[in-house]
Amino acid sequence: MSESVLMLQAVALTIIGAATPLLFAALGEMVTERSGVLNLGLEGMMLIGAVAAFAATVVSGNPYLGVLAGAAAGALVALLHGLLVLSLLANQVATGLAMTLFGVGLSALLGAGFVGTTITPLPTLAIPLLADVPLLGSLLFDHNALVYLSLLLVVGLSLFIYHTRAGLILRAVGESPSSAHALGYPVIRIRYLALIFGGAMAGVGGAYLSLVSTPMWSENMTAGRGWVALALVVFASWKPGRVLAGAYMFGGVTILQLHGQGMGVSIPSQFLSMLPYLATVVVLVLISRDSVKLRENRPASLGRVFRPSA
């Protein structure tokens, strides 16, 4: 009995580890898309964040500085993306893809000197008293700072988007930039901020990979997680709570299929490997079927160039 409980606990902890980087990147992208900007450069920004975080940790010896460096590096690449798509009005899809390719290459170049270096990973912070509660204690209150931060971010963004004036303006910019502009809101500046926030969060997601999941730097270590995060945003129909659910579901299916294999479940591993992606596609189809619902949720100006008139 207690053994199977311990097992469940271990599984849950691994799921949290797999979900957290996705959660950061997807929450950031959700805010970006809420402002009407599509950022397909997420994968590249995660990689740049990962390498910057790792490098800063090696140099400073402090993984918290590493997280900040990851966020800053992600934000910087997002700023570049913004210059291209917001100021120079380049196509968002093409530019985003270019950002990913750029990020893959640049991170490999910057990281070349750090391959094979090791660091002390981000420590876990047990919350006093609460962490000692049997069973749930270590499940909920014995994590590294980024796990707490990611959960706070879900709550914070829910409040921000639905219950603050600034959140309303963000949504307005995403729904109808020309109306927002006519009302006197600085559409381009707001989009820049949303995009930079998204880049910073992608950078933190990358930092989680290089500081917690596998405390090392290696080329292309995100291995497609940026794309998964992008899919999660649509999956979650741009709602923070559902992003949380989606990230944990994706992480959960990924980990459970590994456990299934270890326990000898005789489903082809290739099938189990594609299960998380399949689940995402199925949900996408389900929510896209109802075009009214989709239109209600999807920021109306997503991906469109906005050229402020006068």
Place this chain on the structure above:
Amino acid sequence: MGNRVKQWLGVLSAMMLLTGAAQAETKVGFIYVGPVGDHGWSYRHDKGRQAIEAALGEQVKTSYVESVKEGPDAERVIRQLAASGHELIFTTSFGFMNPTLKVAKRFPKVKFEHATGYKRSANVSTYAARFYEGRYVVGTVAGRMTQSNVIGYVASFPIPEVVRGINATIRAARAVNPDAVIKVVWVNSWYDPGKEADAAKTLIDQGADVILQHTDSPAPLQVAEQRGVWGVGQASDMVSFAPKAQLTAIIDNWDEYYVARTEAVINGNWKSGDTWGGIQSGMVDFAAWNEAIPAEVVAEAEQIKSDIANGKLHPFQGPVVNQAGEVVVPEGERMSDQALLGMNFYVEGVEGSLPK
């Protein structure tokens, strides 16, 4: 008269130039699928390139192109190497096979060496290493070191090369510890550090206390270090990632082969062929043993290593019994190379079923 002398002098100096150039240096080219800094597969091939430079010095000039994608781009890179005067070109990934043959056809005077492939021609050789021999040695140590009798294996793709490694490991482990079993988790990727780490965690959560891997990143080893279980490095010495956990590492060692093939080109006696080298040839090598391994286990592993090297022991010496309990290779026989190359079943002691 003066004119004639001048002509002769001209011819002479031209000849000297030509022979001088031929003697000066042989150009050897490499293409790698990953970055030389991957700390694994491509890194070891680049060590081989450096070995050529160290051994043959002024006689050779080597160059390499790293991170070349398998596919059309590879053909372009190989052709460029061939066209720019390289006399010997090593193409070091399975997916470079067809591009290599295509380019070789157009440059019949250039010699090509393709790693891990099976297509050859007059100027294309193939070579690979019998890593399953290394796995057998490591399996012995794993069988001795496990307390839970569960060995975890993070695997990439269900191809014969990988299946052979799993089977060799458990055969060796059960030879010294009949209760040992192996749990396999497939991550369907050669390289995804995050997923490799998750797979290692899963295996440890399910009771494994030795983690072996046939994926390229040090992530599973790192997890082993964090969780306080044993691990084994892949392709190169990964001890810096797991100073306490790494029992040893199976090291790809192409150095001698690369030097020998380059010398053959210089001496003009290079011939197309197929090489499948193991412990004996030095292609399969090991990192230093972890000091925590008891001396008698090290001695046992060293004995097995030398028995394999001198042919006294074969990792797939009969009886080879599959999961269903059927004898695949009867007692007294050894599995043929052809059967080894096509291996598509688990032997007894492996849990779960092989994905088809």
